[in-house]
Amino acid sequence: xxxxxxxLAAAIGLALATGGAFAATNDSDVTRATLDNGLRVxxxxxxxxxxxxxxxxxxxxxxxxPAGFPGTAHAVEHMMFRGSxxxxxDQLAAIAANMGGAFNADTxxxxxxxxxxxPTQDLDVALHVQALRMRGVDMSAKEWDKERGAIEQEVSRxxxxxxxxxxxxxxxxxxxxxxxxxxxxxxRPSFDKTTAAMLKDFHDTWYAPNNAILVIAGDVDPAATLAxxxxxxxxxxxxxxxxxPAFAFKPVQAKTVQLxxxxxxxxxxxxxxxxxLTSKDYATALVMSQALGSQRAAxxxxxxxxxxxxxxxxxxxxxxxxxxxxxxxxxxGGDPAPILxxxxxxxxxxxxKGIDPALVDAAKRKAIADLEFxxxxxxxxxxxxxxxxxxxxxxxxDAIKAxxxxxxxxxxxxxxxxxxxxxxxxxxxxxxxxxxxxVAGKGFGGAESFASTxxxxxxxxxxxxxxFAKLEVPKSSLQPVAYTLPNGLKLIVQPETISDTxxxxxxxxxxxxxxxxxxxxxxxxxxxGLFPFGTEHLDRLAFQQALxxxxxxxxxxxxxxxxxxxxxxxxxxxxxxxxxxxxxxPAQAFSVxxxxxxxxxxxxxxxxxxxxxxxxDKALLPANDPALRHPxxxxxMALTLDKVKxxxxxxxxxxxxxxxxxxxxxxxxxxxxxxxxxGDWKAQGPKPDTNYAAVPANKPGKLHVPDxxxxxxxxxxxxxxxxxxxxxxxxxxxxGNQVLGGGFYASRLTRDLxxxxxxxxxxxxxxxxxxxxxxxxxFFGCDPDKVGAASALVVQxxxxxxxQPVTDTELKQAKGxxxxxxxxxxxxxxxxGGQLLTLSQExxxxxxxxxxxxxxxxxxxxxxxxxxxxxxxPDGLVTAVKGPAPKG
Numbered sequence: 001x002x003x004x005x006x007x008l009a010a011a012i013g014l015a016l017a018t019g020g021a022f023a024a025t026n027d028s029d030v031t032r033a034t035l036d037n038g039l040r041v042x043x044x045x046x047x048x049x050x051x052x053x054x055x056x057x058x059x060x061x062x063x064x065x066p067a068g069f070p071g072t073a074h075a076v077e078h079m080m081f082r083g084s085x086x087x088x089x090d091q092l093a094a095i096a097a098n099m100g101g102a103f104n105a106d107t108x109x110x111x112x113x114x115x116x117x118x119p120t121q122d123l124d125v126a127l128h129v130q131a132l133r134m135r136g137v138d139m140s141a142k143e144w145d146k147e148r149g150a151i152e153q154e155v156s157r158x159x160x161x162x163x164x165x166x167x168x169x170x171x172x173x174x175x176x177x178x179x180x181x182x183x184x185x186x187x188r189p190s191f192d193k194t195t196a197a198m199l200k201d202f203h204d205t206w207y208a209p210n211n212a213i214l215v216i217a218g219d220v221d222p223a224a225t226l227a228x229x230x231x232x233x234x235x236x237x238x239x240x241x242x243x244x245p246a247f248a249f250k251p252v253q254a255k256t257v258q259l260x261x262x263x264x265x266x267x268x269x270x271x272x273x274x275x276x277l278t279s280k281d282y283a284t285a286l287v288m289s290q291a292l293g294s295q296r297a298a299x300x301x302x303x304x305x306x307x308x309x310x311x312x313x314x315x316x317x318x319x320x321x322x323x324x325x326x327x328x329x330x331x332x333g334g335d336p337a338p339i340l341x342x343x344x345x346x347x348x349x350x351x352x353k354g355i356d357p358a359l360v361d362a363a364k365r366k367a368i369a370d371l372e373f374x375x376x377x378x379x380x381x382x383x384x385x386x387x388x389x390x391x392x393x394x395x396x397x398d399a400i401k402a403x404x405x406x407x408x409x410x411x412x413x414x415x416x417x418x419x420x421x422x423x424x425x426x427x428x429x430x431x432x433x434x435x436x437x438x439v440a441g442k443g444f445g446g447a448e449s450f451a452s453t454x455x456x457x458x459x460x461x462x463x464x465x466x467x468f469a470k471l472e473v474p475k476s477s478l479q480p481v482a483y484t485l486p487n488g489l490k491l492i493v494q495p496e497t498i499s500d501t502x503x504x505x506x507x508x509x510x511x512x513x514x515x516x517x518x519x520x521x522x523x524x525x526x527x528x529g530l531f532p533f534g535t536e537h538l539d540r541l542a543f544q545q546a547l548x549x550x551x552x553x554x555x556x557x558x559x560x561x562x563x564x565x566x567x568x569x570x571x572x573x574x575x576x577x578x579x580x581x582x583x584x585x586p587a588q589a590f591s592v593x594x595x596x597x598x599x600x601x602x603x604x605x606x607x608x609x610x611x612x613x614x615x616x617d618k619a620l621l622p623a624n625d626p627a628l629r630h631p632x633x634x635x636x637m638a639l640t641l642d643k644v645k646x647x648x649x650x651x652x653x654x655x656x657x658x659x660x661x662x663x664x665x666x667x668x669x670x671x672x673x674x675x676x677x678x679g680d681w682k683a684q685g686p687k688p689d690t691n692y693a694a695v696p697a698n699k700p701g702k703l704h705v706p707d708x709x710x711x712x713x714x715x716x717x718x719x720x721x722x723x724x725x726x727x728x729x730x731x732x733x734x735x736g737n738q739v740l741g742g743g744f745y746a747s748r749l750t751r752d753l754x755x756x757x758x759x760x761x762x763x764x765x766x767x768x769x770x771x772x773x774x775x776x777x778x779f780f781g782c783d784p785d786k787v788g789a790a791s792a793l794v795v796q797x798x799x800x801x802x803x804q805p806v807t808d809t810e811l812k813q814a815k816g817x818x819x820x821x822x823x824x825x826x827x828x829x830x831x832x833g834g835q836l837l838t839l840s841q842e843x844x845x846x847x848x849x850x851x852x853x854x855x856x857x858x859x860x861x862x863x864x865x866x867x868x869x870x871x872x873x874p875d876g877l878v879t880a881v882k883g884p885a886p887k888g
Contacts, residue, residue, distance in 0.1 A: 030396070031222035035230060037238040038210025042385055043225050044217040046378050048498045049477050051101075051827040052218030053382035054126045055115040056134070057390035059213070060206035061108050062184035063245050069194055071151070071186015074107040076137075076199050076207075078147050080114065081105075083138040087129065087461065094458040095125060097742070098468045098813055100820025102379070107184045110319045111390045117379045117827070119474065119820050120219050124228060125467045130214070131232035134207055139200035149758025152188050153712065157761060157781050160710035160883070162261040166428045170271050170323070173255045173426055178247050180318060208239035213390050217382035247320045249273070252424040260433040262709040264603035264610060265309055266330045268340050270347065271426040272419050274315060274322035277392045282317065283403035284411045288419075289315040289324060290363035291355050291412065295532070295544045298346045302328055304533070304540060306592040308339045309600060319391060324419060331599025332432040332606065340429070344422060351420040354413035362548035367404050369551035369565055371397065375499035376663075377828035432603050433708065458809065471815055473853035474822050480836055480846050481667040487681055488655025491674050492836050492846065493667040496829065502569045502663030504562040504576070505833035509656040509841060511690040513626040516647060522597055522631030523639055523647045524558070529593035530644070531556040536582040546575055556580045558652075566664040570673045577677035585648070590641045598636040605632065608707040612714070612882040615705060619878040620698045620720050620775065627692055653683040656690070660836045662829045691771040695720055700875060705882040713787050713883030716779045717794055719876050723767065723774040725842050730769055731855040732867035733776075738814035739806045739864075740797060741765030741778065748800075752793050753780065759790040771842075776872065784884045791879055798874040805861035818856045822849050 031043040065072035083089035096103035102117040114133070116126040158164045168183055175181045214233070216225060252273050261267070274289075275281040292299060292313035302311030310329040315322055326347060328339040374384045374397075388394045460468070483491040512524035534540040547554050550568035555561050556579040564572035604610045614630070621627055659678075661670045698720045723730050741749045741764050753760045763780035778794050806814070825831050839848050 031226055033226055033229075035209065035234055037234065037236055038208075039229075039233050039236075040213045040389070041226065041229050042213070042215050042389065043220065043222045044215070044381055044385055045220060045222055046217050046375070046381050046498065047219045048376070048378055048496065049827040050120045050219050050474070050823050051117065051378045052120045052123050052126070052216065052220055053115060053117045053379040054123070054130060055113055055215045055382050055386045056130050057213040057215065057386050058112045058114075058207055059110065059211050059390060060202075061110045061112050062182065063109050063179040064206060064242075065179075065202070066198070069186075069190050069198070070182040071155075071184070071190055072194065072198065072202050073112055074184050074186050075144075075147075075151060075191065075194055076202050077105045077107045077112055077114075078151050079139055079144065079196075079199055079203075080133055080137055082143045082147060084132045085136045085138070087132050089138070089143070090458045091460055091464070092129065094460060094813065095129060095464050095468075097747075098464075098816045098820075099125065100817040101824050108318075108391075109180060109184060113386065113390075115379075115382070117824065119823050122467060122820070123216075123218075123220060123225065125464055127228055127232045128463060131236070134209065134212070134233065134236055137200070137203050137207075139196045139203070141196045144194075144196040144199065146755065146758055148191055148194075150754050150761050151186070152191055153759075153761035153782055155185060155188050155191070156712035156783060158185055160707075160712045162259045162263070162430050162709050163267070166257055166259055166269065166430065169257050170426045170428070174252050174271065174273055174323065175321065176250060178249060178320075179245050180247075180321060205239070205242060208241065209233060209236050210238040211241055213386070215382050215386045215389070217385065218378050249321060252426065254423055254425055254427070256427040256429070258429050258431070260709055261430040262608045262707050263430070263432060264605075264607035265332055265600055266334065266336055266432050266603075267428070267430045268328040268330065268336045268343065269426075269428040269430075270326040270340075270343050271428070272324045272421075272424065274317075274324040274419060275415070276319050276321040277317040278319045281411075281415060282322075282392070283400065284407050284415050285315065285317075285322060285324070287360060287363045287367060287404060287407045288355065288412045288415055289313055290367060291359040292326070292350065294359050294363065294548075296362075296541055296548070297356075297359055298349075299326055299328075299343065302339065302342060303596075304589070304592070306595060307342055309596050311339075311343070317391075319393070331596070332603025334599060336429050336431070340427070347420040348422070350416040352417070354409070355416055357409040360407075360409045360412050362545075364404055364407060365551050366548065368401060371401050372499050372501050372565065373503075373563055376496075376501060376503065377830065380828065432607070468812075468816055471812065471819060471857060473819060473850060473857060476822065476847065476850055477826050478832065478836075478846075482840075482846060483671050485654070485675055485679060487679065488653075488657075488683060489674075489678055489681070490658045490840055491671060492658070492660045492840060493665065493670045494660070494662045494832055494836065495665060495667060496663055496832075500566050500664055501829075502562075502564055502566050502572075502661060502665050503829040503833060504564075504573070504659060504661050505830075505837050506560045506580075506657065506659040507837060507841065508558045508560075508652050509658075509690050510558045510651040511692075513629045514690055514692070515651050515688060516629075517643075519635060520639060520643055520647070521629050522601060522636040523644055524651075525597045525631055526590070526593050526636065526639060527644050527648055528557045529597060530585050530589055531579060531583050533586055533589040534584045535578040536584055537578060539584065543575070543579065547572075554579065556583065569663075569665055569670075570676075573673050573677045580652075581678070581681055583648075585641065585645060587641055590644065594636060594639060597631065598633040601631045601636055602633045605630075608705050608710075608882050612703075612705040612716075612880060615703045616716055616718060616878060616880040619701045619703060619880070620718060621695055625692075625695065649684070651688075653687070654678065654681045655683045655687055658837055658840045660833045660840075662833050662836075692773055694722075694772040697722075697873065697876060698878060701878045703878065703880045704885070705880070706885065707883050710883040712781050713784050713881050714779075714781050715787055715791065715882075716777055716880045717791060717877045718775055718777040718880070719873055719878060721767070721774045721776040721871050723769050723776075723871055724771060725769040726771070727769070727774075728855070729867045729871065730767070731852065732859055732864045733767055733871065735811075735814050735818065735856055735859050736801055736806065736864045736868055737765045737767060738817050739810045740801060742814065742817060748797050749778070749794065752797060753790050757789070757793070759786045759793070763790075763794075778877075787881055795874045795877070798868070798872055802865065802869040802872060802874070805865045808861070811859075811861050811864070815856050815859070819853050822853055825849060
């Protein structure tokens with residue numbers, strides 16, 4: 001199960017923001033009700049796609065757990081997937097898989113959420129399942145013993161992150177004596193002492209209609225939906241709820257934490273306690289955080305003047321309190337002291353002198369504009385309402401908007417003065433340390449074998465069987481309009497009226513491995529790092545100021561994007577084109593970015609993550625394959641600005657560029673705007689081939705990469721496969737992958753490795769099909785002494801796919817999953833843009849998903865078996881392990 005526990009950022013340039021602004025919706029689109037038993041219901045109509053999200057928010061989380069058992073709420077969340085009276089765990093898994101969408105949950109300090117994202121046709125099924133689980137849940141000791149193994153693997157996974165280790169220590173120090181002193185995750189020792197009876201008591205105490213908020217968002221009929229909700233939930237009795245825990249925060253005592261990290265670069269964090277989500281000052285804290293995190297602010301400036309690889313500010317809100325965090329990133333071997341000193345000085349200035357009112361004003365405008373962007377996703381809209389009601393105790397997301405509008409620069413300055421006192425800061429320095437070189441050809445311990453028996457078909461309840469009885473290719477809601485400009489640029493426009501915004505997604509098909517001259521590895525990385533420094537017409541700050549003035553989000557490079565209010569679409573495109581076609585590429589910035597990329601490369605080359613990926617690639621690909629090229633500090637430092645400019649001129653071409661526009665814009669208008677901005681762009685010379693060549697089958701092998709900071713192994717079992725994105729057999733492999741590794745408990749690998757044997761937390765399967773080559777991978781994480789057993793089960797399952805056809809039940813379920821995913825791929829602007837961009841890059845028709853659905857509908861079990869027998873080589877896998885030394 002996923003959790004929305006904060007994962008502190010370890011990636012340069014990663015958008016570090018949690019909480020934030022939420023979507024406003026017209027009153028006519030919102031239906032509210034409170035049932036007689038206290039269940040609060042909000043139905044938000046969203047016609048973007050025939051998709052619906054149901055989120056059941058129980059107002060209980062790790063705040064309400066018994067003393068000494070921090071993961072009780074999290075464990076109950078897990079057990080909610082083990083069945084309820086009238087619905088076995090196998091039936092629940094089969095239903096969730098058949099729906100084809102997201103079926104998951106997350107545990108936070110104050111709220112536990114259970115959600116479905118599914119085609120609208122499955123709304124009745126989703127509501128019935130949510131109601132059954134509110135009425136009761138199976139909590140047998142036998143089932144908890146099985147689930148305990150999986151949840152302990154999750155603990156091991158998270159504790160393998162040095163950032164998460166720091167986060168846990170920070171909470172202990174910042175919130176000592178309150179429920180916030182521990183994360184919702186839990187600990188292995190506490191789970192060892194937890195009983196099924198304790199979990200049932202927690203569920204029976206807190207899982208009540210009068211302690212829950214149900215949010216439904218999507219293309220639904222509100223009146224009919226409310227009637228169904230009353231039918232499903234109206235008969236569940238309310239409960240008398242215990243008292244909530246009290247919060248008495250003590251002054252934070254300054255502390256410095258130093259930890260090693262397996263990341264290829266180090267991080268410096270400065271953490272401060274902030275107002276919580278329900279505080280009257282939360283909107284002020286949000287605006288302050290976004291102002292400090294602005295690309296025009298001093299913290300981000302550390303990444304532009306060379307002080308750090310990256311600098312920024314982000315916040316995480318909990319109802320009673322929050323955490324504000326400044327971050328600076330330094331290269332492996334670098335000195336964190338100057339970065340820490342600079343960060344302290346920046347925040348001290350914010351406290352004593354205040355924050356630039358222009359940044360505050362821009363942060364307010366962007367936060368308010370972002371409300372509209374939240375409408376561009378069905379599940380994002382549901383999340384926005386759930387967050388406002390369940391986490392912030394607000395009447396609606398509009399209340400958040402009003403609070404943001406009321407924020408003043410004086411209020412921001414007062415909060416900064418109150419917050420940024422170094423005597424109450426938690427400081428962390430995470431320093432990269434090498435874990436050793438990869439070890440090839442070594443076996444793994446615990447390689448016992450398990451006798452696997454075919455899974456029995458699941459007999460669904462009649463109400464579910466009827467819902468999934470008919471398989472058909474869903475009708476797409478997309479009607480894209482495609483153009484090719486005279487200069488060869490391809491433009492695709494998908495009009496949408498759900499919000500007053502436009503989102504643009506673009507890509508130039510380049511490949512540094514094939515296009516960079518020998519010895520110039522890293523030239524594309526340096527080029528990408530230069531785009532944020534402005535254009536020939538506007539320097540970095542002026543360019544960002546122009547974006548802020550129209551509340552736009554923009555990024556340029558080989559992949560580029562724009563999100564802008566529709567009223568400013570033309571202005572936004574003009575700015576994007578100026579950055580994409582006329583980047584400043586200043587000499588001073590080049591020297592800064594060159595040192596940053598070289599410094600990052602030095603750390604990356606020694607990091608366990610790089611050694612893991614590179615070791616696996618070397619085992620799979622022929623010697624000297626272009627995909628094995630990578631930057632070195634020496635290559636990067638040997639580059640010149642002229643070489644970077646030459647690479648840009650050679651590789652950025654309109655005839656290798658695709659732009660997808662989604663939103664409130666007329667296609668003809670969009671074409672006119674794009675043509676005006678990009679029409680004068682001309683290609684020089686013949687069009688290059690940017691696709692890797694075909695490769696032969698790899699030999700089997702084993703590889704272990706030590707990772708001193710991890711307590712759990714990450715395992716990839718991979719091989720090359722002769723499946724390309726044009727090979728018609730890809731449909732059979734994709735369908736078989738749903739049986740093998742798709743869905744939740746419904747997949748064979750999840751049932752075998754997690755459900756039956758408790759070896760892993762998650763396991764997945766992936767097919768990466770390119771134009772001329774492909775790769776196949778099974779991946780999972782587990783304790784070192786379980787790698788051998790888990791790997792043996794993977795091989796056994798692959799052979800079973802080759803030796804006998806999948807069952808009729810599995811085949812039908814897999815088809816239903818893939819068919820139902822078609823509308824889900826149209827349920828957000830991002831999904832629409834990504835889908836249309838990928839299809840165009842691969843030269844496929846824009847209705848290719850409908851065509852794929854027709855293929856899936858016609859496939860037979862023998863055809864799936866034949867494809868696995870033809871292309872998969874269970875004895876040809878390369879098993880790569882990153883983590884602690886193998887046992888045995």
